[in-house]
Amino acid sequence: MAIAIIRTLILYTVIVVSLRIMGKRQIGELEPAELVVAVLISDLAAHPLQDIGTPLLYGLIPVLTLLCCQVLISALIIKSLKFRALVAGKPSVLIRKGSIVQSEMKKNRFTIDELAEQLRKKDIYDISTVKYAILETDGSLSVLQYADQLPVTPKQMNLQTDDNGYAVIIVNNGRVMEDNLKKMGLNEVWLERQLQQRKAGGVKNVYLMTVDENGRIYYEPKEQKA
Amino acid sequence: MKKELFVGVFLALLLTASFFNIHYIGKLTDDVRQRVDHAVSCAEAENWGEAEKKAEEAIAIWTGRDTFTHLVLRHSEIEAATESLYALAQQIYSRDKGAAKGAGQAASARLASIADIERVRLGSIF
Numbered sequence: 401m402a403i404a405i406i407r408t409l410i411l412y413t414v415i416v417v418s419l420r421i422m423g424k425r426q427i428g429e430l431e432p433a434e435l436v437v438a439v440l441i442s443d444l445a446a447h448p449l450q451d452i453g454t455p456l457l458y459g460l461i462p463v464l465t466l467l468c469c470q471v472l473i474s475a476l477i478i479k480s481l482k483f484r485a486l487v488a489g490k491p492s493v494l495i496r497k498g499s500i501v502q503s504e505m506k507k508n509r510f511t512i513d514e515l516a517e518q519l520r521k522k523d524i525y526d527i528s529t530v531k532y533a534i535l536e537t538d539g540s541l542s543v544l545q546y547a548d549q550l551p552v553t554p555k556q557m558n559l560q561t562d563d564n565g566y567a568v569i570i571v572n573n574g575r576v577m578e579d580n581l582k583k584m585g586l587n588e589v590w591l592e593r594q595l596q597q598r599k600a601g602g603v604k605n606v607y608l609m610t611v612d613e614n615g616r617i618y619y620e621p622k623e624q625k626a
Numbered sequence: 627m628k629k630e631l632f633v634g635v636f637l638a639l640l641l642t643a644s645f646f647n648i649h650y651i652g653k654l655t656d657d658v659r660q661r662v663d664h665a666v667s668c669a670e671a672e673n674w675g676e677a678e679k680k681a682e683e684a685i686a687i688w689t690g691r692d693t694f695t696h697l698v699l700r701h702s703e704i705e706a707a708t709e710s711l712y713a714l715a716q717q718i719y720s721r722d723k724g725a726a727k728g729a730g731q732a733a734s735a736r737l738a739s740i741a742d743i744e745r746v747r748l749g750s751i752f
Contacts, residue, residue: 421629453701461640468637475630 407456411445414460418467431488431538437470488537495533498546508535519543565613571606574622584611594619647698648744654691655737658684662714662737666730669718677726681715684733703740710736 418441441463448459477484492504494515505515516527518541524530532544554561568580570591581591591603598619600606608620665680688695688711695704710733717726 455697455699455701457697458700461644465637465640468633468640471630471633472637475627 407452408449410456411449411459411463414463415441415445418463421467421471433473433487434470437466440466491537491542492535493532494535494541495527495530498528498531500527504535510535515541562614564616567610567612567616567618569608569610571603571609573607574604576603584613586611648746650694651698651744652741654687654695655741658688658711659734659737661687662711662730662733665714665718666727669723669726669730672723674718674721677718678715681711681718685711685715699740703743707733707736707740 444462444466445459448454448456473487477487492508493501494504494508494510495501500512500515505511515533519525519527519530519533522541522543524543524545529545529549530543531546532542534542536542568584569577570581570584570586571577576588576591581587594609594617595601595603595606598621600619600621605622606619607622608618610618661680661684665677665684668674668677668680685708688708692704710729714726714729714733717729
């Protein structure tokens with residue numbers, strides 16, 4: 401039993417580190433080569449976990465080999481566009497200037513129903529409003545609608561808007577995010593003053609506090625226990 | 627670029643280690659098989675003292691590499707090989723010439739198959 405636990409911990413650590421080294425993309429939308437690695441890793445790791453008669457190295461070495469291949473292939477993909485096209489494929493234009501490109505639909509084995517479903521997921525219910533639809537190499541659909549279908553922006557309306565900028569978390573569930581505080585050019589004294597103004601009664605009573613580039617603060621105290 | 631370089635070197639090291647492993651397992655099984663074959667020929671010549679000595683040496687060499695073999699070989703394969711070596715010793719202790727020859731051949735074939743599985747051959751890959 402102890403062997404199974406130790407093996408699980410080792411494999412878990414190796415896989416988490418491997419996925420971390422492979423990069424964030426591995427966890428999100430997967431391209432073909434990345435999908436192969438993700439599927440294989442889970443299967444390879446399962447065998448030595450289920451059968452303690454199989455050496456752990458039989459799981460670890462293939463996982464590490466896949467990690468090496470993935471890192472090297474990713475580097476080659478960045479360096480060579482041809483290699484990228486070979487491994488990841490090219491995006492396919494399914495709708496061009498409002499017209500469905502049937503040859504591309506057929507080539508990608510993409511049905512009208514699937515196209516309509518993907519568009520609905522983007523809140524587009526009328527296909528005639530789409531100017532371009534591109535099937536990306538990770539299988540997602542990018543859509544550009546006709547200009548008269550797009551939401552009006554403040555710029556188009558010549559309206560002045562305040563740019564809030566990026567709101568940074570200063571207090572997260574009673575803990576001060578000191579790095580974020582420094583990045584925003586603030587300090588503990590400023591934080592203490594803000595908490596006093598809100599009668600927070602200390603950082604430990606704050607659930608969330610953010611501040612944006614304009615100094616605007618969002619404050620949420622912790623719920624009081626009944 | 628550093629990461630890619632590190633990974634490339636690591637992959638090369640893994641490959642080198644795997645070839646070293648093939649060589650080491652081949653050498654280990656050859657050493658044990660030599661003693662098994664010697665034990666069988668001594669048993670056939672009814673030189674039981676020498677046959678016992680060689681069979682015990684074979685067991686000692688094989689079980690002495692226990693940590694290494696358990697790291698790189700399936701445990702079921704190791705156990706099967708160990709059992710076959712003890713079976714040979716048992717036939718030698720009971721002074722059964724014919725049975726010792728059969729047990730020796732079985733042990734030798736078992737060890738040869740372990741080395742064969744590890745070798746890079748079309749049969750091993752597919």
